[in-house]
Amino acid sequence: MSDLLSFFAENSSEVLLKIREHLGLVLLSIVIATAIAVPLGVAAAKWSKLRTPVIGTANVVQTIPSLALFGFLIPMPFIGGIGPRTAIIALVLYALLPIVRNTYAGIEAISDGLREAALGMGMTSKQLLWFVELPLALPILLAGIRVAAVTGVGVATIASLIGAGGLGDFIFRGVSTVDSTVILAGALPAAIMALLIDGGLHLVEKRLDWKNK
Amino acid sequence: MDVGSPALFPSSPHTTTVPVVSEIKFKNTGYSLEGKRLVGPLNVEIETGETVVFLGASGSGKTTTLRLVNGLILPTSGKVEVSGVRTDVVNLVELRRSIGYVIQEVGLLPHMTVAQNTGLVLRLLGRGSEEMARRTGELLQMVHLDADELGNRLPHQLSGGQRQRVGVARALAADPAILLCDEPFGAVDAATRGALQIEFLELTRELRKTVIFVTHDVSEATLLGDRIAVFDEGTIGFIGTRAEFEKSDKSCVTRLRNP
Incomplete structure (x- = not known):
């Protein structure tokens, strides 16, 4: 433990840099994934024909092991290669499923009676989405983002292998030099980051749920 | 005839305003779903300022008929006219905004x-x-x-x-000139219900709305309705005033009066 503390003290600027890189990978990929996944989830809920292809595809992507996904992406033209860009693409692909699925589930959970009441007072389908469906689906949607972000923190450690940086650099350096202090210097901040993101988003979820007011 | 001059809308010298009509007409209206007829044929006219209660057991077609008025469903045969306009050709969003709609519980966001x-x-x-x-x-x-x-x-x-x-x-x-109510007081206790009914009656009389009120409660129907329409297996088996309802010996009416 004291080894770890002195490692942090001696390498504080590098530790902070790796934490920043790691957080950057996760945040950027979650923002991009949300921008793609929410419209996809809405579309799947609105047009039942899209449901199986959209959720099925996201499901398939999710089942690919993360290391294999990085492997697939490296030889790809334009989107592949070595570096953070490839890592972000992989992280986005991973984050899609939980967000798509929860957006879909959140909208599906709204009762037909409520939808009919909203249409009956003269809402257009766009207003139904903005005034009723998205606000009511929001807590479930956020739960999907939370799952995606926490998973993303873990997957991002592996992204170190393809030169994306982040806390994985310490972990793999520690593994190759058989130095558990260096392993912990990467693993511990990553675990704390995952817990903080989980807790923080959970609070936001609770605050946005009308049932808790 | 001078065909060269453009057709202009004449500016009217008259000052009489167009009367506000808010009548609802069912003309041979029917609604079927997957080949099964749920409602119709209906032939009934509801006049401006009138309160008509749709009374009947659940599944008799009252709510379906109500939903035909604000275009939540469209007739599969015949037509429905609201304030002189057919629901199958009108802009439905505009139509619904011009009609008040009250339903049980779930209606509030x-x-x-x-x-x-x-x-x-x-x-x-x-x-x-x-x-x-x-x-x-x-x-x-x-x-x-x-x-x-x-x-x-x-x-x-x-x-x-x-x-x-x-x-x-x-x-x-x-x-709105028209108010559609689908068992609005169905989910409250009896005492509250009585108070709400009285207030509703005073309010709609004062505001002179055209009202369709759906209920399965006979006393609610006779309290609120200028006329009562009794639904029986998708059609209107009886329609008439409160007094006519009390006197009628049609089987669909006597069944409701003496359950």
Whole structure:
């Protein structure tokens, strides 16, 4: 433990840099994934024909092991290669499923009676989405983002292998030099980051749920 | 004939305003789903300012018929005319905004406050926030709710009776000529129900709305209806005034009177 503390003290600027890189990978990929996944989830809920292809595809992507996904992406033209860009693409692909699925589930959970009441007072389908469906689906949607972000923190450690940086650099350096202090210097901040993101988003979820007011 | 001059709309020298008609006409109206006829043929006219109660057992077609009026469903045969316009050709969003709609429980949006729920139709119509606030206060007062005390609460923080009052207030927000009510007082206790019925009666008489009120409760029907339409297996088996309803010996009526 004291080894770890002195490692942090001696390498504080590098530790902070790796934490920043790691957080950057996760945040950027979650923002991009949300921008793609929410419209996809809405579309799947609105047009039942899209449901199986959209959720099925996201499901398939999710089942690919993360290391294999990085492997697939490296030889790809334009989107592949070595570096953070490839890592972000992989992280986005991973984050899609939980967000798509929860957006879909959140909208599906709204009762037909409520939808009919909203249409009956003269809402257009766009207003139904903005005034009723998205606000009511929001807590479930956020739960999907939370799952995606926490998973993303873990997957991002592996992204170190393809030169994306982040806390994985310490972990793999520690593994190759058989130095558990260096392993912990990467693993511990990553675990704390995952817990903080989980807790923080959970609070936001609770605050946005009308049932808790 | 001078065909060269452009056709202009004549500017009218008359000052008489067009009478506000809000009648509802069912002309040979039928509605089928997956080959099964749920409603019809219906032939009935509801006049401006009249309250007609649709009475009948569940599954008799009352609610389906009500949904034909604001175009939540369209007739599969015949037609429905609202204020002289057929529902199958009109802009449905506009039609629905011109009709107040009150339904049981689920009608209020759970994530919006009482004030937001009440003013929602005005918001859809693009009215300013000042007008909305003023009108919301008026409406809540009209249904005997304290806007200062309850305006910022969410629907689930209200009693059943208060929720139904908010539902009525919301339906009246844009001052629609027509009000459709689908068992609005079905989910409240008997005492509250009685009070709500009396208030509703006073309110609709004062505002002279054309009202269709769906219920399965005979005493509610005879209290509120200028006329009572008895639904029986998708068609109207009887329609007439309260007095005619009391006297009728049609089987669909006697069955309801003496269950």
